[in-house]
Amino acid sequence: MxxxxxxxxxxxxxxxxxxxxxxxxxxxxxxxxxxxxxxxxxxxxxxxxxxxxxxxxxxxxxxxxxxxxxxxxxxxxxxxxxxxxxxxxxxKESVFPETYIVLDKLKDRFRFGIFSEGTAKFQNNKFRSMGLNKYFDENLIFIVEAKDTKEVIKKIPKSAVVVDDKESICELLVKNKIKTVWLNKTDSRVNPNFETIHSLL
Structure with missing residues (x-):
């Protein structure tokens, strides 16, 4: 499968x-x-x-x-x-502890990728220095200057689920028919338009 x-x-x-x-x-x-x-x-x-x-x-x-x-x-x-x-x-020390737990739990069922925005040199160095490379598929690393462009959104596999902490990004992705999960660690709100979680665990 x-x-x-x-x-x-x-x-x-x-x-x-x-x-x-x-x-x-x-x-x-x-x-x-x-x-x-x-x-x-x-x-x-x-x-x-x-x-x-x-x-x-x-x-x-x-x-x-x-x-x-x-x-x-x-x-x-x-x-x-x-x-x-x-x-x-x-x-490496700044990776959330629960990140390892979730990746280990799901790695047999999912391929993992990155969807992140920011200046390329800084974000790529951050990702490579986190020590998580073994979990992630190199073909699924999308580090872009800005997520909210049509060109970038077109790169996302249609079958992918995106997990993001920004509600505005989740709203944009859903409008473009991309399944998304909003990780809201700030408060107890949920968004009726997509799945909302308050912890990765």
Whole structure:
């Protein structure tokens, strides 16, 4: 019997983005010699305001902003936090524990893929560093700049089920006749137009 297909979003779905960000903040504060988080927080907010959407976050330009803000001349040391091998463990440690449980439970019945948006270099490095490659089918990795385009939606196999934490993305997929599961960890709401779960387990 052919296996089904499940495509997972990365951030806040199978991956604890908040945990990663907290770890990165600590590393960058140490490199910059900043002891008060509020200073870093202000710089982060300044950078975010320059983005049309959070999915356009680019580590290199963010680190450039930090260098300008703190008069720091070693941008490479900051970008290394995102891409360096010595910091790759942060990605692996930020995978939600339940992710492993679910993948092991379903791997005999489903092929797994990724449906994630963001800058290609950062998202691909994140995925490769998570240590989950053995579970995922290379032919089902869809890491795109933006999910909400017709060209991208056409790439999704019609038989796939997409699991995503963003209700707006789920609504878009359903309108395009793609089965979706909304992972709502924020509150108790459900959406009548597609399956809603509050935990991967």
């Amino acid at each position: 052919d296996k089904g297909i499940i495509l997972f979003d990365i951030d806040k779905t199978i991956f604890d983005t908040d945990k990663m960000v907290k770890a990165f903040d600590g590393k960058m504060m140490s490199i910059l010699g900043v002891s008060d988080f509020d200073y870093l927080k202000q710089a982060k907010e300044e950078y975010k305001k320059s983005l049309a959407n959070e999915r356009y976050f680019v580590p290199e330009s963010f680190c450039e902003t930090l260098c300008e803000r703190f008069n720091f001349d070693n941008q490479e040391a900051l970008t290394d936090v995102f891409y360096g091998r010595n910091h790759a463990y942060i990605y």
